[in-house]
Amino acid sequence: MDLRHISFRLLEVFMCVVKTRSISETARQLHLTQPTVSQQIKRLQETVNEPLVMVNQQRIHITEAGFALFQTCQQVFGHFDDYQDYLAELRGGERGRCKIAMVNTAQYILPKLLGPYSNLHPHVELPLEIGNRAEVLARFERGEDDIYVFSHPPSLEHAKAGRFLQNPLVFIAPINHLLASKSHVTLHDIVSERFLLREPGSATRMLFESELQSRGFVLSNTVQMASNEAIRVAVGSGMGLGVVSRHVLPPHDTSFCMLDVEDVNLASHWYFVVRTDRHLSHAARNFLKFAQLNLEQCLDKQWVTNELSQLNKSLN
Amino acid sequence: MDLRHISFRLLEVFMCVVKTRSISETARQLHLTQPTVSQQIKRLQETVNEPLVMVNQQRIHITEAGFALFQTCQQVFGHFDDYQDYLAELRGGERGRCKIAMVNTAQYILPKLLGPYSNLHPHVELPLEIGNRAEVLARFERGEDDIYVFSHPPSLEHAKAGRFLQNPLVFIAPINHLLASKSHVTLHDIVSERFLLREPGSATRMLFESELQSRGFVLSNTVQMASNEAIRVAVGSGMGLGVVSRHVLPPHDTSFCMLDVEDVNLASHWYFVVRTDRHLSHAARNFLKFAQLNLEQCLDKQWVTNELSQLNKSLN
DNA sequence: CCAACCCATAGATAATAACCTATAAGATAC
DNA sequence: GTATCTTATAGGTTATTATCTATGGGTTGG
Structure with missing residues (x-):
């Protein structure tokens, strides 16, 4: 798995798919087209080299690996949210060093x-x-x-x-x-x-x-x-x-x-x-x-x- | 701060700079040229909209915000490492569902x-x-x-x-x-x-x-x-x-x-x-x-x- | 003072990411 | 059975990324 070329955008799209259980719905929510989302997911699966979502009858099923990745992403985005908060405090002068x-x-x-x-x-x-x-x-x-x-x-x-x-x-x-x-x-x-x-x-x-x-x-x-x-x-x-x-x-x-x-x-x-x-x-x-x-x-x-x-x- | 377009590669480079306290050394370690690293750091700083490293006399100083980002990155990469381990177990059949x-x-x-x-x-x-x-x-x-x-x-x-x-x-x-x-x-x-x-x-x-x-x-x-x-x-x-x-x-x-x-x-x-x-x-x-x-x-x-x-x- | 080393900047290029439209095939619902 | 919904695929465009080389200015150490 080569993380290098995956961006946070990609993970964002993936997370939305997991949440909505729908490619089309994700596309609507993120103002993308459906093929774009399909493709992104496909690419993510290729870099992870593991199926993450499976489509059955128009219904999307998240694999084990997919769900684990979702959880990982949640934590990762959590850390970046924390960092944002930290930056806000830094900028507000509440925190930092002089x-x-x-x-x-x-x-x-x-x-x-x-x-x-x-x-x-x-x-x-x-x-x-x-x-x-x-x-x-x-x-x-x-x-x-x-x-x-x-x-x-x-x-x-x-x-x-x-x-x-x-x-x-x-x-x-x-x-x-x-x-x-x-x-x-x-x-x-x-x-x-x-x-x-x-x-x-x-x-x-x-x-x-x-x-x-x-x-x-x-x-x-x-x-x-x-x-x-x-x-x-x-x-x-x-x-x-x-x-x-x-x-x-x-x-x-x-x-x-x-x-x-x-x-x-x-x-x-x-x-x-x-x-x-x-x-x-x-x-x-x-x-x-x-x-x-x-x-x-x-x-x-x-x-x-x-x-x-x-x-x-x-x-x- | 718009995370969307920053890739893990970028964070990897940044982390190496923090570790080595040197742009040139990072370039050598990651098989890049020095300008590439300089530029990457610059771009990262632009997306974070906060100075992360400061150069003084050929010596690199990590700002508060930079160090906090470094810690964030460490945690993030830690999570992905965990995920890798999970995948390995999944592939080895040690874990998963049948x-x-x-x-x-x-x-x-x-x-x-x-x-x-x-x-x-x-x-x-x-x-x-x-x-x-x-x-x-x-x-x-x-x-x-x-x-x-x-x-x-x-x-x-x-x-x-x-x-x-x-x-x-x-x-x-x-x-x-x-x-x-x-x-x-x-x-x-x-x-x-x-x-x-x-x-x-x-x-x-x-x-x-x-x-x-x-x-x-x-x-x-x-x-x-x-x-x-x-x-x-x-x-x-x-x-x-x-x-x-x-x-x-x-x-x-x-x-x-x-x-x-x-x-x-x-x-x-x-x-x-x-x-x-x-x-x-x-x-x-x-x-x-x-x-x-x-x-x-x-x-x-x-x-x-x-x-x-x-x-x-x-x-x- | 010079050689060696540091980083920054400018300018260029190839790869690729991130999208799109068009289209097709399969499922669902009435 | 048709209209509508789903996802997948093919093919194309544009923006961005990830690099490079060349160059310049500043620092350090002998």
Whole structure:
């Protein structure tokens, strides 16, 4: 029995013959002519190499082998029906996977969106990848994920991006630092301080350094720290100054204070970025729609910059 | 998703791609060219209307929908494999159905064959139909069964027959009947007796009556009885004479005796008859082969007339 | 950087599947 | 016995499938 050349149409016709016990009736139901049905059945019998139906006196009798094939077909079509249902759920965003890669700092804000989304769509898998900018950029280049979260988005040649949240960088100092009490602080005042910085490749650090460079400053005393938390705690305990995203700071931490450096504004934005040359999973599309509609509810309104509607429109 | 025009070949190719994670490797394994495989996958994706595989850096990634389809396919092919196994059993005669219609008298002999056969092939269904000659003939005309057992076979226009057993008809009389002790009995001596006969349409009766007619005799006193048992018992209790198949008589019943009517020989044979214009089930073919090989062991050798080899040969 | 390998696309072809119409032969029902 | 229904067969057409070759662009490994 060579299954290769039998199509589902053929089985469909056969099943109808079994159900109706009539070639002519099958032809009527499937909008075919009677000879077509006769012929299809004949062909099916030839490939199975076994009689499936027998005609006696205008009455059709299904052989053992025919009935067994019928049952087989029922199961097979059942499986494909299940698959259809599965696809429907996938398309509806009820099921599936949305793989998100984000830079370190984003992990302080994204969960506020992911949590509610995940509650709404419990069958959607949401694997998260967290790395520094360079790592996420590498993933982006390789197209390993559905959605990328950057502050400064990469070249958008094969990608589209949409801003959704401000990412203000702030200077923090120990609460008892002498600059903490000064009312007018400038960049010049602080470059000679010891700075606690993330590793090179971190977006925060890159942004700060490019600002310094354009203004002709060089930091003289820096310590590299592995994470935003480490910096925050270290600053709190008096090790030096730090530059971190505003979102990293817990609301009521009094172990440090923010410096208002008058002549520096290191504002940037968070972007959702998707590649346009890769298929975007339904779940990912769905998540972006969810984000568009729920940003304000999930995140602190004062920072929200909802430009996702353009992104979503362009993805249709 | 329109399944109708996708063939199993297509799914086979797809499954191989999923397994090997490679278009080229699939092409090699299935003796196709790489573009062919690419195209097939593309077409499958179009009919499913969902991406199934994604190519990243020469590496193939199976999407959610693709993997689900793969699993569906595995199950589907599993069902067809099961069906293949079923067919193999059917063809081997291990499974299936052999519907046999026989005339009343045959029920005394056929079970001796059917019992051993059924023990050997416990999964073969053996529905039996028992009727008088006219009834079985009607079934034969309609082709309702696989095998028919007749003494005088019908017109063999669309049928083939093979003898397997003698069917001697004997006259029986009450043990104390006055003819029982006579050494030379002729037809003439007994026609005036009361005869217990089966209904018209019974083969035994027809055979007897045609003999009588050709010899110019007419029975004057007949009683119609519904079965061979009834006749046997009635003869034993002295109601009259009977003509029955030798096989109907229990070996050691002394309530009656056989008359040796010198000038009558109502010998006939049992035939297996099959229609040639109908498909014969594997189980039926298998049964006939079994019968050919086991007649002598299952039935009283003295009556066996094994002409089934020709029948079986002609059925191949 | 080049050779080797991956996949995608375009364009072509032969096979065949999927239909049809016309027709015939057998069964059924009144 | 005729009209009507059934299925089977023959013969033909069109659409689709299943392939191929040729080619091009991207990736990988030395």
